[in-house]
Amino acid sequence: MGRDGKGSVGFIGIGTMGREMVRNLLKAGYSVRAFDLNEAAVADVAKAGAARAQHAADAARDADIVITMLPDTPDVEAVVYGENGLLKFPPPGNLIVDMSTISPVAARRIHGDLRQAGVSFIDAPVSGGPLGAKNAALSIMAGGEAEAFDKAEPFFRAMGTTITHVGASGAGQTVKLCNQLICGINIQAICEALALGRASGVDLDLLRRVLLGGSASSWMLDKLGPAMIEGDVGAGFRIDLMLKDLRLVHEHAQALNVPLPGTALVTSQYVDARAHGEGANGNQALFRVYDRMTNQSTG
């Protein structure tokens, strides 16, 4: 039990996003038992007041809710179906929320399997990046039964500001994939505008500022534009994770016979970025593809 009678959370996946989300849950008065394969990540949030768990079942053992924030579908499946997994050892609160970005089809399968065991499952991926996670300002898009969503909502409020129940199981992941294809294509559009502006000798800071005041304005231009202009490719939302999301988008679209030509084009550029060793860099490193195509660089 947390401060002022607030509930307890088992949190699995203490990475770029998870560590900030755990800190915000603790700040809001929830107790958190944290698990990650990387012990240093758990030690980091233990300093902020989280208890350390040895495995997934240990994180769940006295939790009202378990939240997972893992890289990809197989990681979530390992935590649910694995030896010390949540299917065998669900939390006493019988509520599991996956906030990772994974396949909507896998989310529905996990939902069905857990439901047979009497456990509710919500897919609730997020948008807003590490800064949104740090500022408890994430946009959270949730799929699953309304009753389970209502139970999870107070916990979401500690981590996000825009919290929406978008439909049945899997709907949260579908909305997130729509979000990701817009982000990818938008990043590409910004790279192209900056490449053209640079080749024309326009001041890129001014270009960005003017565009932010008009109809070409976007979150990406605001948040990633400065890093692109300065040539800062450091951490953030990694190229590798975006490629994972674009793969999920294509798999989903193909299964539904929806052509996505714009997404296909930007995906090739992300593949090019990864082939040039940019996989661990932030998404702003997509601009390096344009550096190579124009034989110019910033920063």
Ligand code: NAD
């Ligand atoms: P990350 O790679 O930084 O963190 C993932 C953590 O999960 C790592 O610490 C890893 O050790 C741990 N992990 C992996 N497998 C595990 C297992 N079986 N058991 C326990 N721990 C395990 O990733 P992130 O950037 O925090 O992203 C997490 C999820 O959120 C991804 O699905 C990503 O697509 C999504 N997301 C990320 C961002 C972002 O900007 N970074 C934004 C929105 C959504």
